[in-house]
Amino acid sequence: MMLKSFNMEVRPHSFQVGGLMLAVRRPIIVTHKAGSKFTSKWDGPYVVQEAYTGGTCKIVDQDGVRVGPINGKFLKHTTPEE
Numbered sequence: 001m002m003l004k005s006f007n008m009e010v011r012p013h014s015f016q017v018g019g020l021m022l023a024v025r026r027p028i029i030v031t032h033k034a035g036s037k038f039t040s041k042w043d044g045p046y047v048v049q050e051a052y053t054g055g056t057c058k059i060v061d062q063d064g065v066r067v068g069p070i071n072g073k074f075l076k077h078t079t080p081e082e
Contacts (some may be wrong), residue, residue, distance in 0.1 A: 015051040021059060021075045022046070023067070045078050 015021070036061040046059040046067060055072035 006070070013056075015048050015057050015072065015075070017048050017051055019048045020045045020078045020080060021048060021057070022078045023070060024058065024074045042076070045080075 022042040025039075025041055025043045025048055044061075046061055048057050049060050049066070050058040053068075056069050057072060057075065058069050059067050059075075061067060
């Protein structure tokens with residue numbers, strides 16, 4: 001029963017190389033807030049450079065600066081702005 005409930009909540013992450021992502025903005029010191037409550041929690045857009053099977057991605061920003069590998073649970077898909 002619990003396994004069925006858990007599996008309904010878990011969504012597999014699939015990333016395409018070249019796809020646009022937003023990354024969650026995380027402060028280094030987690031006990032302090034990063035800005036006001038109106039500050040966006042997402043940073044980006046970033047481009048997926050490499051995607052691994054475990055849900056981890058290497059992302060780069062629009063200028064080509066490598067941000068580094070990041071877990072897929074801290075990413076979300078975005079669409080290109082017109």
